[in-house]
Amino acid sequence: MTDAPLKLFNSLTRSLEVFEPVHPGEARVYSCGPTVYNYPHIGNMRAYVFADVLGRTLSWKGLKLTHVINITDVGHLTDDADAGEDKMEKMAAEKAQSIWDIAEHYKQAYWADVRALNIRQPAQWTVATDYVPQMIAFAKGIAEKHCYELESGLYFDVSTVADYGRLARAVTEDGEGRIETVEGKRNPQDFAIWRKTPPGETRQMEWDSPWGKGAPGWHLECSVMSGEVLGFPFDIHTGGIDHREIHHPNEIAQNQAFCCTNGLDEPKNSGAKIWMHNNFLVERSGKMSKSSGEFLRLQLLVDKGYHPLAYRLMCLQAHYRSELEFSWEGLGAALTRLKRLVMSAGTLADVTSQPEAEHPKFAPVLAKFDQAMADDLGTPVALTALEDALAIKKVDAGIKRAVIEDMDAVLGLNLFNLSRADLRICPKAATITEAEIEAALARRKEARAAKDFAASDAIRDELAAQGVEVMDGDPLGWEWKLG
Helix, strand or coil: CCCCCCEEEECCCCEEEECCCCCCCEEEEEECCCECCCCCCHHHHHHHHHHHHHHHHHHHCCCEEEEEEEEECCCCEEECCCEEEEHHHHHHHHHCCCHHHHHHHHHHHHHHHHHHCCCCCCCEEEEHHHHHHHHHHHHHHHHHHHEEEECCEEEECHHHCCCCCCCCCHHHHCCCCCCCCCCCCCCCCCEEEEEECCCCCCCCCCECCCCCCEEECHHHHHHHHHHHHHCCCEEEEEEEHHHHCCHHHHHHHHHHHHHCCCCCCCHHHHCEEEEEEECCEECCCCCCCHHHCCCCCHHHHHHCCCCHHHHHHHHHCCCCCCCEECCHHHHHHHHHHHHHHHHHHHCCCCCCCCCCCCCHHHHHHHHHHHHHHHECCCHHHHHHHHHHHHHCCCCCHHHHHHHHHHHHHHHCCCHHHCCHHHHCCCCCCCCCCHHHHHHHHHHHHHHHHCCCHHHHHHHHHHHHHCCEEECCCCCCCCCEEEC
C-alpha cells in the first residue's frame, strides 16, 4: 500500500530526491515557527499546513517522526533583511505591555490556529528565550574563525564558509543583496549573530555575553535549536519561500561553521539533508501583510462563516510549491467540497473500521493516493483519490472506512469527527441566531407538509430579509446558508 519511494524537492539542489533518512527508520524535521509579536495571517499558516502534511506523509511511510517547531520571542527584526527594530520590543512598546505578556498572548493565539487547522502537535516546541545560554556557547565556538566584533554587535563573515548563498542562488538571482548596511562590515552580506544593546538603552529582553549585554540574532536561534534538539545533520528543514533568500542561507553558514564542514555539494553539510519551502499565498487586495493593519486572520474566516478546515482544504488543492491565490469565492468552493466529503464519510459513521482487511477495488485508489503523496506531496491528486475511494460502491463498509481513515490521516481533514452542523458556521455579523433559523425552518416544514404554501413562502421571505437563503432542493442537503 505504501510502496512508492518518497521523493521530495530539495531547494538546496533544486531537484527531486528520494528521501533517505539520516537515521534508519526515523525522520527528523525542523520547521521555522512564528515570531509571536502579532496574530498569524492565513499566509503564515499555509507553511504549517504544509509542514503538517509533510510530517503526516513521513508517518504514512512508516517512519518514526520527530518534528520540532520553534517559537521566536526575541531577536527577529522588523526587516527580514537583518535591519530595523526587534519585532517583539516594538510591539511591546506600542501596546505598553510586558514583552513576556505579548509573547504569551500571541503564542496562545498561534496555537489556537494550529488546533483549528487540525495541525498535529510536534514532538517539541522550542522557545528561543529558553536557549540563550546555548546560543552564546554556539557563538563563542565559531567566533574566532568566522566572526568579528563591531560597536553594534558580533557579525558573521560569510567569506569564511564555502558556497554562501547557494540556497538562494544569490549570485544569479540577486537574493542576498538586501542586507542592512552597517559601517565596518567586511562583506555586504555579513549578518549579526549577537546584537549589543545600544548605549543608554535598556531592552526588556537582554542578556550578558562576551560581546556585551544584548540579544541573539534571529538566524542564530534556529541553528542552535535545530542542532540542540535534532542533532546535525538532521533530515529536513522547512519554511516559507521568503526564508530561502536570507534567513536560511544564514542558518546554513552558521551550521557549516559550527560543524566545521566544507562546501554544499554535500547537502548534509548545510545542517539538514533537505531544505523544503512552500510558496506564497497571494491575495490581490494586499491583506497578506501585517503592516496593512487589517489582515486576513483565520478568525476572520470563521467570523464570515467559513470553517477553518475549508481553508486547510483550500491549501491542499494546490501543490505546496505553487503560488495559491486566496479569494472568498475559492474558499466557498473549498467549503462546498469539504461538505461533500463529510457527507460521504458520514455514511460510514456507525461502521466499525477493519484496517487489516483488504479489498481489490481499493488497491488502485490506494496506489494512486500513495503515488501522489510520494511525488513531493501531491495533495491535489491525493484529494481526487480520496474522492474516488468514497465513491466506491458494493464493498465491505468496514474496509472502506479503514481506507478513508488512512487517507484522512495524511490529509488531516478530520472527516469522521465533523458533522454538517460543524461546517455551518453562523457569521459574526448575522442578526439572527442558528437556533432561530432552525425553528423557522421547522415551522416552514410543517406548513409545507400541510400544503400551506402561503405560510411557507412567508417564512422563507422573513428569513431572506435577515440574510438567510433557504436552499430548497439543495443536493448537499444543507437547507440554508447566510448570505
